[in-house]
Amino acid sequence: MTKQHKGRKFFVTTATAALVASAIVPVASAAELKDADSISSWAKEAVQFLTDKGFIQGDEKGNFNPAGTLTRAEAAEVLSKALDLKATGTEDFSDVDEKDWFYNAVLATSPELFDGMGNGKFEPKAQLTREQAAKVIVEGYQLTGKANLDQFGDASKASKWAVSYLETAVANGVINGKGSLLAPQDKISREEFATMIKRTIDAVEDVEEEVVPAVEAVKGLNAREFEIKFNTAIDAQDAAITTKYALEGVGITNAAVSEDGLTVTLTTDKGLQLTNGKVTVKPIKTKADATVLTEELNTLTTFVDTTPVNVQSVEAKGTTAVITFNEHVQNAGTVNVNGVQLTADRYTLSGKTLTITGLTAEQTYKVDIVGATDFANNIAHLLTANFTVSKPVADNTKPTVSTTVNGTDIIFDFSEELVKQNLSAKTTTEDYAKVTVGTKVFYLTDAHIKDATDKTVFTLDAASALGTAQFINTKIRVEDHKDLAGNVGDSFETNAILSKDKTPATLVAASSKILVADNTNATTDVDALYLTFNEPVKVDGNLTLKTKNGIVYTAGNVTAVKANAGVDVDGNGKIEGAEKNTVKVDIDLDSNSIYSFELAAKAVTDLADNVTANTITFNVATGTFETVPETITDSLVFGTTPVLVTDNQVFTVEYAADVTATALTAANYTLGGKELPTGTQLQFIDGTKKVRFTLPEGSITVNGNYVLEAQNIVDTKGNTLKDGKATTQIALKENIAPVASTITAVDSKTFNVNFTEAIAKQDTVTGVTVKIAGLTVEPASVAVTDGKLTVTTQKDFTLADSIVVEFQATNLVDMNNNKVKDSSVAK
Incomplete structure (x- = not known):
């Protein structure tokens, strides 16, 4: 599958400046440079190309000085021209003067490509290293990819912050090693930098030319929906033709094309379950050029829907509530509103929506749905939706944000859900907000949402903003965030200290499990040794046996360990709690023994690349292997x-x-x-x-x-x-017993007894005692009307008279046949 080059980002501000006449005289061709003959043969083509474009210049004497090292000011000027960047920066470096020839280049490149020097200065005369050059080129052209630097003998000398840039640069052919060396911290010459720029331009053009419109990915979403993703925007009308697609075993009833033209969601006519099922996508017209078609796809895929349906949203207006599920539902199960089961005429199920009628505006409701079943026969136990039916109210409230910092992680907590925008000038709308940490710019996306159930909280790892520093005291700025109603939040700015995790992991526990019958005469038994650390780690090193049952071992007995943390120790099918920090070592152990081990120095690395420098010594005791009877099977039903x-x-x-x-x-x-x-x-x-x-x-x-x-x-x-x-x-059925709650007088001979819920009608009511003004009376009648108990007395009573009604072993029940509790109610 080919990759598509991401377009260059541009920043738009009001900053402008007049470019003072340059002290450096540009040349039209490399051939005109006085020292052209001294340019290395491997660099001549690149120098010729870049001087023809006006991207690089000679000095006032007409020399190129190819072997001379490159300064930050010269690199900024080359990049601002090669990337067509305008002077739009807002940097305020104390050593950058408007009279200097590089002023506009600094304003154009520093917000994105160059970091400050941590002292409020740009230091234009400072010389660039190969790793610094790789960084500004990779960031400037937004190159992607990763190469293995192990091929270079001095790769370990690269700064931690520079490794990813060097990997990307090598992967794209931008930077070559010097034989078997990378020389990451060597100063870079002018001709080397020119060659790197030329190779980058060639690589970008090659990638763009190689893009062939095609299907990028296919996957099942649920039992009735299947997703097709393309690497190029496709024509919406052509892509909506259902005969363009085929899924083995089902028919296609609808093909919905996303707004950006990159995704098609297919709806099937029945439950979708694929086991190496064939998927076909015929050629489809592309959006940019209808004469260019995507490549036909024929592939096999497996998909089984095992996730029950869930409620996605509720919209309640007037007298109707529409509950939208996250997938198609074949059976709504039992629908209850405020604890009362609805009859079938009160709701309709259609596709993904359940529509409930007969509601009252400005009233609050709780809907409980028990047993909703999707088209893969997954059953949802209990779905609950709480809402108030109301008229639409315009949302005029701007979203706000608060921040907290943990190490290099910044947590952004917004007051409400945000809408996606295209803030980073990419081909897709995927950004929620722009974040600037110091001079480093980030964009919040779905990748920063750690909890899918709360889309208002984002966690950003801003480690790259530190550069080579261990910590920084910097400004964090959040802007361009917009809520779902279109309200744009005010820009938010705060100061914070970001610091790198520099503390290596430590061992907190060691345990073991005998997995096979013990054989002390064999060393091929494979048991489990569990090492639990205080954070997730990677272990790559030797584990040496030091003693066993008091016997010292001086040589041998070494086990090579290479594993990542994350082990289901208790076998419950989940990796949770301390198991996320636990490493399993496959090793032969004897039962009922006491061991001491030594884990080699530098064998443990945490996720922040901190290495535990010292050896780790620990003890562990083994238990006994527990045999399982051979007759036991998983046959109980x-x-x-x-x-x-x-x-x-x-x-x-x-x-x-x-x-x-x-x-x-x-x-x-x-x-x-x-x-x-x-x-x-x-x-x-x-x-x-x-x-x-x-x-x-x-x-x-x-x-x-x-x-x-x-x-x-x-x-x-x-x-x-x-x-x-x-x-x-x-x-x-609901099993909450009704309780008498209040008495309401109707007239001088009639009063009603109200209950916590409606009670059922009875031909004859028993178990009820009535007392008026302290005396027990025999009612003229006791009956159930409209879910209440209506009592008619033989004589008049006054409003001042006390009324007490007692229930003892009554036959009154609610609509679900729950008996009224023995109790009394008074007025």
């Missing part, structure tokens, strides 16, 4: 009819075989994707195949089909669950 629901609080789950007490451990289950409610009781009934679950009152807040998942259950023969878990759906 639920029974044929696994669930029986007794009422809103009790259900029974049956296994296909007798199980151990592991089935009575609440921690081995989740219900609706969450731990079992606190207070849930589990007990065997009718043997050890059936487990009865008794949920606490109030633990189920909305109706729906909840997924019960079991893990770590073992049957009486030691067999574990097939595939590691078992799931089944349980239809549960």
Whole structure:
């Protein structure tokens, strides 16, 4: 796949200056230089080309001085001309004077390409090294790529800050070594710099000429959507023709083209699951030239959607709320609004949207969706959306930002979500804000969002702004940020100290695990030694056995270790906590033994390239290998009819075989994707195949089909669950008992008793006692109307009379058959 050269960035400001007549006289051709004969043969073509363009000049005597070293001022002038940069900088170097010939060149190049010298000066007469020249050229032309510098014997002498620039320069053929040497810190001659500029221009032109319009990547997004990415903007009309695409096993119903013309999202007619499935993309017209077509693509890919649907957004206006999911949904499951299950006529499901009607403006709602199923049959346990129905209100509030600094990481916390813009003059709209740290410019993008659920917080590693310094006290400026409503935030500026991580990692723990049956006479057993550090590391060095069970070993017994931190030590399928800082060493260990080891000096490197200089000595004790019975298999499953629901609080789950007490451990289950409610009781009934679950009152807040998942259950023969878990759906209803809340007088013989939720109608109400003015009375009637209890007395009462209604073993229930609690209410 060919890469496309990124266009040159330009800065636009109001800074201008008059260029004082140059003290250096430009020449039209290299041949006219008095010392042209002294130019090395390998550099003549480059010097000729650049002097013809007017990018480089001779001195006042007409000499080029090819072997002379290059100053910062001369390099700035060459780059400002070669890149067509204008004097738009805002630098205020104390040693740059408007009378100097290089003034405009400094203003043009210093904001992007040259760093200050840390003393408020530009130091124009300072000479450039090869690594400094590589930096300004790579940054100026935005070159990408990476070469291995190990081929050069002196690569280790390169400054840390310069390594990436040298790698990029070598990868693009911009800089060559001197034989087997790179000479990174040697001063660079004028003819070498001219050659590097010429090679860069050639490399950029070659890359641009090599770009062939083609598909860049294909991937499944979910069970109904597939994404095609192109390396060139394509014609929207041609790309929207569905017959241009083919996915094995499914039909294409829609092809949506992104605004920038680089992405097409395909919608399929049914669930998409590919195992080495064929993907075809026929030639498509390009946006810039309809006569140029993309290359046809035929490839194989595998995609399985295992992620349940989620709520993406809610828009509520007037009497309607539209809930948008992140993928197409085939079954909405059970929809509850404010705890009440909706009937089918109150909502419609279409593609990715669920539309709920019959709402009231300026009212707050909570929608709970249980069991929404996508087209890969993934079930979402419980989706909740809280919103207020209202009329659209114009957002006139500007976004604000606060910053914190941790080492070289700067965390930007914006007051609201930002919109993407094209701030960096790239071909795609991907920037959220422009950030300037000192003189270094960055752009915040999706890559700086560490938490996908919070798109208002960005983390930027600004280590490159330090240059060779260990720390800097600098200004951080944030600007050009815009919220989703188009409000542009005010520029924000603050001072902060950024410092490099210079502290090497330290070992905090060592442990072991015997993985195979012990054989003290063999050294081929492979067990595990776990080394946990205080931060993520890379280990590359020798581990030497020093003692074993008190016996000293003076030679040999060396294990070469080369590993990165990040090991699933507990085998739960996740790398979490201290496991992110843990390295596994494959080594032969004997059970019930005590070892001391020594890890070689400089073997441990952290992510900031700090090396632990000293040897690391540690002790570790081994345990015993635990054998697993050969008869154990992962064969345990639920029974044929696994669930029986007794009422809103009790259900029974049956296994296909007798199980151990592991089935009575609440921690081995989740219900609706969450731990079992606190207070849930589990007990065997009718043997050890059936487990009865008794949920606490109030633990189920909305109706729906909840997924019960079991893990770590073992049957009486030691067999574990097939595939590691078992799931089944349980239809549960809200189990919150209604409680009498208030009494409202209607007239002198009638009053209503209100409850925390509507109660169901009963032909005859029992278990109700009425007291008026302290005396128990026999009501004329007690009935349920509109979800309330209406009581009619035989005699009139006054507004001053006290009224008490007591409920004891009443037959009143709510709409889900939950009994009214024994209680009393008074007026």
